[in-house]
Amino acid sequence: EAGVAQSPRYKIIEKRQSVAFWCNPISGHATLYWYQQILGQGPKLLIQFQNNGVVDDSQLPKDRFSAERLKGVDSTLKIQPAKLEDSAVYLCASSRRANYPSSYNEQFFGPGTRLTVL
């Protein structure tokens, strides 16, 4: 079974530029998550999708970040315009279904995209 795929793996941009990340979750996983991981910290949830609907985007800086999952499969996360403090690893994860019993909540992560904003 293929894991969570993400691209690109690395991106370097200048501040005020735009950037987009792509994620393809594990086949059959209904729930998709985007996390931001700053160096030395654990991942922090940005947004959670259940199929193509947003479940939680309370920690997404909506003035510059946006995300979509139009067909309930793959997803894109965009930053426009980027700031220096957006330098981080952006992780995508998926699970079979959030808030179902036990193992359905287990989240599996992709390799991440390392963003550097200069």
Added chain:
Amino acid sequence: GQQLNQSPQSMFIQEGEDVSMNCTSSSIFNTWLWYKQDPGEGPVLLIALYKAGELTSNGRLTAQFGITRKDSFLNISASIPSDVGIYFCAGFYRSGNTPLVFGKGTRLSVIA
């Protein structure tokens, strides 16, 4: 928001030694997950715990869900060089539709 206190922050051990790390919270959690992250990679799920008191093993790794529901620990026996990495605890706290909360990680270094 909810926070998980993970300790120690870092460890240096000799190959073959056993390792113990833990995670505590001021709130009740109903699921604990332990992940390992290698440099340049995403976290990989090691062990999942769903019931208070549950003790689960995965090879040389053993984790327990504390009976108070506010803590969990991870033990690694007979460490080897490939155990090097950052170990994260994560959990869902007990209040319905809540996000997965992560600790800040324990960085493990193994000296051959």
